[in-house]
Amino acid sequence: MTGKPILEIDHLRVSFRIQDQYYAAVDDVSLTVNEDEVVAIVGESGCGKSALALAVMGLHPPQKTKLEGSIIFKGTNLLSLSTSQLNKIRGKDIGMIFQDPLTALNPLMTIGRQIEESMDYHMKLSSMEKRQRTLELLKRVGIPNPEKTYHRYPHELSGGMRQRVVIAIAIACEPSLIIADEPTTALDVTIQAQIMGLLKELQQQMKTGIILITHDLGVVAEMADRVAVMYAGEIVELADVETLFHHPLHPYTRSLLHSIPSAQTRKEKLHVIQGIVPSLQKMPRTGCRFQSRISWIDESKHEPNPILREVEPGHWVRCTCYQHFYFPHDHIGDVGYGIS
Amino acid sequence: MAFLKVNHLKVYYPVRGGFFRRIVDYVKAVDDISFELRQGETYGLVGESGCGKTTTGRTIIGLIKATAGEIVLEGTDLTKLSRRQFYPYRKDIQMIFQDPYSSLNPRKRVLDIVAEPIRNFEKLSPQEEKRKVQYFIERVGLNPESIYKYPHEFSGGQRQRIGIARALTLNPKLIIADEPVSALDVSVQAQVLNFMKEIQEEFQLTYLFISHDLGIIRHMCDRIGIMYRGRFVEEGTCEEIFRNPQHIYTKRLLSAIPNADPRQRRQQFHLREEVEREYKQSYHRYFDDDGRVYPLKKISETHSVAIP
Numbered sequence: 176m177t178g179k180p181i182l183e184i185d186h187l188r189v190s191f192r193i194q195d196q197y198y199a200a201v202d203d204v205s206l207t208v209n210e211d212e213v214v215a216i217v218g219e220s221g222c223g224k225s226a227l228a229l230a231v232m233g234l235h236p237p238q239k240t241k242l243e244g245s246i247i248f249k250g251t252n253l254l255s256l257s258t259s260q261l262n263k264i265r266g267k268d269i270g271m272i273f274q275d276p277l278t279a280l281n282p283l284m285t286i287g288r289q290i291e292e293s294m295d296y297h298m299k300l301s302s303m304e305k306r307q308r309t310l311e312l313l314k315r316v317g318i319p320n321p322e323k324t325y326h327r328y329p330h331e332l333s334g335g336m337r338q339r340v341v342i343a344i345a346i347a348c349e350p351s352l353i354i355a356d357e358p359t360t361a362l363d364v365t366i367q368a369q370i371m372g373l374l375k376e377l378q379q380q381m382k383t384g385i386i387l388i389t390h391d392l393g394v395v396a397e398m399a400d401r402v403a404v405m406y407a408g409e410i411v412e413l414a415d416v417e418t419l420f421h422h423p424l425h426p427y428t429r430s431l432l433h434s435i436p437s438a439q440t441r442k443e444k445l446h447v448i449q450g451i452v453p454s455l456q457k458m459p460r461t462g463c464r465f466q467s468r469i470s471w472i473d474e475s476k477h478e479p480n481p482i483l484r485e486v487e488p489g490h491w492v493r494c495t496c497y498q499h500f501y502f503p504h505d506h507i508g509d510v511g512y513g514i515s
Numbered sequence: 516m517a518f519l520k521v522n523h524l525k526v527y528y529p530v531r532g533g534f535f536r537r538i539v540d541y542v543k544a545v546d547d548i549s550f551e552l553r554q555g556e557t558y559g560l561v562g563e564s565g566c567g568k569t570t571t572g573r574t575i576i577g578l579i580k581a582t583a584g585e586i587v588l589e590g591t592d593l594t595k596l597s598r599r600q601f602y603p604y605r606k607d608i609q610m611i612f613q614d615p616y617s618s619l620n621p622r623k624r625v626l627d628i629v630a631e632p633i634r635n636f637e638k639l640s641p642q643e644e645k646r647k648v649q650y651f652i653e654r655v656g657l658n659p660e661s662i663y664k665y666p667h668e669f670s671g672g673q674r675q676r677i678g679i680a681r682a683l684t685l686n687p688k689l690i691i692a693d694e695p696v697s698a699l700d701v702s703v704q705a706q707v708l709n710f711m712k713e714i715q716e717e718f719q720l721t722y723l724f725i726s727h728d729l730g731i732i733r734h735m736c737d738r739i740g741i742m743y744r745g746r747f748v749e750e751g752t753c754e755e756i757f758r759n760p761q762h763i764y765t766k767r768l769l770s771a772i773p774n775a776d777p778r779q780r781r782q783q784f785h786l787r788e789e790v791e792r793e794y795k796q797s798y799h800r801y802f803d804d805d806g807r808v809y810p811l812k813k814i815s816e817t818h819s820v821a822i823p
Contacts, residue, residue, distance in 0.1 A: 219700040219701065219702060219703075220700055334564075363563040363564055363727060364563070364727065364728075364729070364768060364771040364772060365563065365767055365768060365771040366563075367771065367773070368770070368771035368773075368787055371773070372784065372787070390700065390701065391773065392701070392775060393730075393772065393773025393774065393775050394773050396773060396774060396775045396776060396777045396780070397773050397774060397777070397780055397783065399777075416777040417777050417778060420775065420776065420777050421778075430702065431701060431702065434701050434702050434704070434705035435701060435705075435730065435775065436705075436708065436730045436731050436733065436734030436735075437730065437734075437775065438733065438757070440734055441733060441734055441753070444709050444712075445705035445708055445709055445734070446705060447702065447705050447706045447709060448702035448705075451670050451672075452700075
């Protein structure tokens with residue numbers, strides 16, 4: 176299953192400038208994506224998952240962001256490249272799928288034109304060949320009647336069809352890595368199931384690596400091979416998907432899995448993670464960042480400088496507090512806690 | 516007697532065109548639906564975008580005018596009332612909106628936001644009003660001092676609770692919750708859902724819970740109605756819908772829910788393929804020649820399915 180690594184993120188730190196000071200939204204993240212592998216990055220809003228994806232794509236505004244560490248893609252460090260060098264890789268070797276297909280597509284351009292556009296940049300093809308290829312792509316992503324759709328505009332298509340077009344653009348140049356940032360969040364469940372099926376199928380055919388950014392644990396369970404859970408800019412747990420869902424260790428992962436409504440939770444109280452996600456400026460920079468949200472665990476159980484440790488082969492967990500974690504059932508559902 | 520009875524409700528929007536912009540057709544947003552809510556229960560209205568679930572909710576609260584049909588609240592048909600006659604009933608039905616970022620006026624303080632319904636219906640002195648607002652703000656788990664703050668000073672979950680406080684101020688009987696947690700993170704979502712259950716018992720509320728998320732619907736609701744293109748395809752108790760779905764559309768919707776167990780990934784994909792095949796094969800058994808859903812038919816005391 177695991178091929179050779181295509182993307183190696185090493186000690187990446189992404190900091191944003193807020194009034195002359197830099198605050199790290201992604202803090203010392205290391206992650207490898209192998210060929211033919213789907214790596215999911217999960218976390219709640221503000222955990223840094225999108226900032227991480229944008230850093231890989233080089234889409235952060237350089238005046239306001241500081242990037243440290245390295246992102247090695249097939250032997251080159253993406254962070255050391257100029258914009259024009261990056262443009263040769265983006266869209267060709269790295270494809271991108273965004274959350275909202277309506278804003279990702281140009282409303283004034285026909286579907287066919289938009290797909291051909293990426294080929295213009297990266298491939299030398301005659302217009303006949305381009306057209307041929309575009310029609311093939313549209314067929315491949317499951318769009319009925321490609322000839323007709325070729326001349327359509329984005330507003331004429333439904334949300335699911337638009338997302339298929341976005342996927343067609345992403346795979347137009349046969350990338351070896353696809354970054355999918357919440358690819359199904361804006362879609363209805365039945366369409367979501369179709370798009371997940373399509374992505375999985377394409378991934379298996381083309382042997383691409385996918386970084387899947389999502390907050391939906393159900394999507395992760397269906398799509399991912401390995402999962403990285405992020406909290407407050409750090410990876411707190413990294414494991415293959417079965418281990419993560421059946422033997423989660425970190426308190427955050429366990430709390431998160433506990434707070435989803437399921438068939439068993441009916442008529443019961445859901446687990447509530449106390450407190451709120453700290454804002455970028457107020458984020459604790461030392462010690463276990465999850466400490467304040469599991470206050471019933473004794474302070475001495477946390478490491479002073481938690482590191483991501485391999486506790487079993489392939490299963491990484493940050494901080495030692497997981498060994499002592501339990502759910503305080505009397506706290507569950509305590510709504511009035513930790514409010515400003 | 517049913518607490519709220521919706522009878523053959525229709526909401527049509529005219530499509531104008533041609534000479535003199537005459538009405539050439541109708542968009543049938545809600546097309547002849549009937550259902551009942553019992554006192555104190557949570558009724559879930561599920562469906563994909565565009566199925567008419569939000570329109571139904573908004574029509575019941577009076578934000579949209581019904582084209583035809585009845586909405587009977589404790590014996591009174593709300594659709595027949597004039598504006599003035601409807602006024603006292605507005606207190607009884609309140610709404611919780613989806614997006615806590617756009618449903619609170621950013622230029623008003625929490626005090627003014629929560630007090631707005633009180634000001635519309637009750638004459639209270641500023642002190643009494645403040646006391647009442649503080650009571651509800653405290654009840655939803657916020658600090659009573661925070662009534663002088665503005666919405667941007669709160670997180671998403673806290674804002675949603677301000678919205679709930681506003682809905683509670685007039686002691687409503689029915690709360691229409693339109694996707695109340697869709698804009699929130701999972702952990703915050705859990706908080707708001709727990710809280711909604713808590714206040715339901717305390718204030719004896721009846722909920723009409725509108726959502727596209729079947730996981731949340733299963734967690735919250737006693738009975739469920741599934742909508743498709745403005746009509747009901749199936750109605751039943753939570754058990755019946757999830758364990759024994761009858762209509763092909765319900766089956767399709769249920770099979771599409773992501774399975775949170777990675778070990779069952781393959782089975783889930785197979786199940787979906789199977790349901791999809793069945794959907795294509797038996798389409799005409801479930802939809803008439805215009806692609807319309809058949810009227811509901813009772814198959815047990817509580818379970819109804821739209822089959823011919």
